[in-house]
Amino acid sequence: MALFKTLSLKINHAFSKIKNKSGLTELELKEAMREVRMALLEADVNFLVAKEFINKVTSKAIGSDILRGLNSSQQVIKLVNDELVELMGSRFSKLMVSDSLPSVYMMCGLQGSGKTTMCGKLAKILAKDNKKVLLAACDIYRPAAIKQLQIIGERSKTQVFEKGQIDPIIISKQAVEYAKTNGYDTVILDTAGRLHIDEKLMEELRSIKLAVKPTEILLVVDSMLGQDSVNVADRFNQDLDISGVILTKLDGDTRGGAALSIKAICGKPIKYVGIGEKLEDIEPFHPDRMASRILGMGDVLTLIEKAQDAISEENAKKIAKKIKNSSFDLEDYLDQLNGIKKMGGMKDMLDMIPGLSGKVSAKDIDDKSFDRTKAIIYSMTPEERHKPEIIKASRRKRISKGSGTSVQEVNKLLNQFEQMKLMMKKVSSGKFKFPF
Amino acid sequence: MGFFLKLKEGLKKTRESISRKFFEAFKTKELDQKFYDALEVALISADMGYIATENILNRLRTEIPSKKISKPEEAKTLLKKILLETIDYEIPNYEFPLLILISGVNGVGKTTAVGKLAKLFVSQGKSVVIAAADTFRAAASEQLEIWAERAGVRVISHSEGSDPAAVVFDTLISAKTKGTQVIIVDTAGRLHNKKNLMEELKKINRVIDRELPNSDRRNLIVLDATTGQNAVRQVEVFNEAIEIDGIILTKLDGTAKGGVVMAIAEEQNIPVYYAGVGEGIDDLIPFDAKDFIDAILD
Structure with missing residues (x-):
């Protein structure tokens, strides 16, 4: 809201x-x-x-x-x-694949940014791409981190490579070796969360990088991060030359301005976003959605854009005039319906309106009902379209037959149109205000 | 891309600490527009948020002339006073038996905070039991058990996926029969916009209300100091659901300063109880507003 x-x-x-x-x-x-x-x-x-x-x-x-x-x-x-x-980068950039398999993706980030969960999510979408994925447990510090990865491995049906709490550099090397000999084409390294100013632990990441030469180094960041995001991203990027960013916890009311800051400071693409707790809750990064989110305005911009494409200014003026002098008829209504169709249908439009998105479920709106409405209007004579009040019982019957609908549906449309005209009268007389 | 290059240059300065930005602001000779601009940058960098920052600046703009302040050093003292007024709360002393309900969004450090909190009470000679009511996250109770072992306290847990309210219920029964002085309830991380999870938290809260109606009870939310303005919203929603008494501010050992508690204090009037300042089990300390402000400004 x-x-x-x-x-x-x-x-x-x-x-x-x-x-x-x-x-x-x-x-x-x-x-x-x-x-x-x-x-x-x-x-x-x-x-x-x-x-x-x-x-x-x-x-x-x-x-x-x-x-x-x-x-x-x-x-x-x-x-x-x-x-x-x-x-923020105008197109989706996919994960790179290594020429000599396996591809190794090294995940890194602050504590609590959601690395381990993200490992499972990545494993799942990569598996969908027919990749054989191995998860490697390199977080030897956080209590029960290995166990957490194992459970996530089970849930995502991915094998987990673990060696207990030994040197993470050795674990990552062995994981890649293991992948090579056992036919895995992808290895995801789950490293421990660490502060970007923790010299010792940052050194550990540099050593892992040196040891396994990862295909991608992905910085996992919490999208709720504040002003400090630039320090975090910059430090990780300086130390490791990361190849991309994954944003987590981008659901609900998170505005996620950190995404812009991080992109600005390190110039690396944001590849994926985590949008929920379940392992399926991952999406490719959409810069346009992110922009609307940061600005706090849903996808209303896309709507404006689509409206501009679908409705010419001339046309809009013509309609406005008709509404004003109450000469808006079913022919004009038909034009409007076609316009909505051009804008991607009602469902898409509602999804783009902030505050409505997700609240109106698909079953409430049936774009097919538009088609039926159109069929009904197409079955009317020009005179009937212009003066709907002349449509009485026998005409209704004919129209319903012609359009393959029922008399009830024709009645419903005529009633709705009547209501709409009343509403338009109110709007044009200034008794009703549009929210924007 | 010219934009990025230019930014990089500019951001080099950002990498310097927040204290450095306050230093820059207060090193000006006159308390002019330049001073206020520099101060705005510093306050926003500390995550105090635009609105709280503007409120603070407006107070300075009226009080500096009316108090005839001309030296930056005096302005700094005034700023500290304003900030302190905002977040300095008298926290009522605990009475035992005491129940602490820990909540918060994912990844802020709840389980770690629970372990450290348990240790804190143990070192004060109290008996402690922990309810492992995070039955959702993979290996959460294992993580908690390791912390509990370090602190030397009991944990009551059920299997993964079971009803967290039932875990809490069992813990309360156990604590009553054993006469345990402190009960700490660790809950699953939940994003505040997830309605069913917030309902689950309310249910836990109701179970406690019913079973321990007369005990001292503190509902604490854990906030990550690196979080930006979303923290305000987190507190707002959790407070609506279960009435939050206070905040545990974690991860203050990084470069972020957790200034968002200033915005929270302005809007929600909720005090900070503890600060997490490191990874060790003793790195949770009672929050001291004055130290906190000094750490940001000096």
Whole structure:
């Protein structure tokens, strides 16, 4: 609930004074950018990253013609979002596979970031890719860490290589050897969590790297990390030259600004995200979703974008006029339905609206019912579409037959349309306000 | 990518400690805009959050002129005073038998904190029993048993996947018959947005209410000092579910300073009880607000 409120309401507020004129002044833009900065900081984006980002977007906005166009507030939000997406890497980058098998993935990170669980998740998706995976227990410090990995191995049906609490460098070497001789093509090393400033333990990681030359070194980070994320990522990257990042615990209301900070400080791709406690809860990283999350606005941007594609400005104006003088008819309704279809269907749209996403289940919304509605309208004569009030019993019967539906369904559609027109009247007379 | 390069340059400075940023702020000659800007950076770097930071800065902006403060050193004293006022709480003394219910999100160090807490009470000559109510995470009770052995206390546990409320119930019965002075309940990590898990926690809480209605009881949430503003939300939701009495702030031995407790104090009014400052079993200490602030600022 607090999600959408944070940024878009505030930006709207900053822009509210100018809602009815087209274009923004530089001062108004700066005001809006202050809100964006605050949103970034509240999302735990590092303050310097936030500062640089704001400077960049501001100058870009001033240099473009955004400020003069229609709907500039939305355009600015879109610009902010596009820049965020670009910075976080615009496409999914897969795990590298080694030429000489096995591929070795070394997991590292702070304590409690979720490495061991992530090992199981990775093992599971790699197994789906027909890889034969070996998990290696290199955390010899945390009480029961080996046992935890074994249980996760059982759950993910992956073999676990463990040698008890001996030198982790030896364990990792032996694990790779074992994989070679026993036909495993992938080894995942679960190393112990450690502080980035713990010289001795960081040295241990460097030694493991030297000993097994991993295909990838993956830094596992908690997406709830605060301003310190840059220190952590930078230290691990400096010491180990990591190849990628995995974000964990990215479910619920975590804004995850750390993702942007980490990407900014080490420039390495974010490869996967953990989104829950179960071993299936892993996804490839989507920069666009992450951007909306950081800004606290769901996927509303995608929605704006799709709406822009689907509905031309001219068309929108035409409809608005029709709504105003109550001449909106079933023909126009049909156009709108086709527009929604173009935007990916109702289900997709609802998923993108913050606060609604996940709350309206798929069974509540049936995109097929749109098709039936369309069929019903297609079975009407132009006159009927224009003046639905002339559709009485015998016409209803004919229409239902023509569209392969029932009379009840035709009745339902006509009633809904009547309701809708009433609602439109309210909206256009200003008694009803859209939330944005 | 020019953006990254530029950032890297800038971030080199970030790598310096938070104290360093406060030092930079207070080394200015005049208490001008530059001073406030530098101070904003320092407060935000300490994870105090934008809103708490602005509140603090606003107080300084009014109090510095009204108190006719002109030297940075005096401004620093004033800042310390403001911060201290925010988080300095009088924590009521424990009465025994005492029950401590530990909760928090995943990976913050709950089990470790339970082990250290047990040791702390043992060293005060108290008898302690631990309820291993994290029946979800793989090998959680094994981990707890190792800690309990180190602390020399009993653990009551059931098998993985069993009802945590039942573990708590058995522990309470055992503690009653043995006259144990301190009961510590370790629960599974749960993200605060998971409704059914929060319900499970409420159930544990109800079992305790029913079985130990008159005992001293503290519900403590464990927060990771490296966590950012999400910690505010964590406290809010856990507090709604089971009424949180206090915070255990862990992982203060890294480079993060846990300034988010400032934001939490402002919004939720919940005190910090303990601070975790290292991996050893004795590295959990009663929280001292003054030391905490000095550690951030000096």
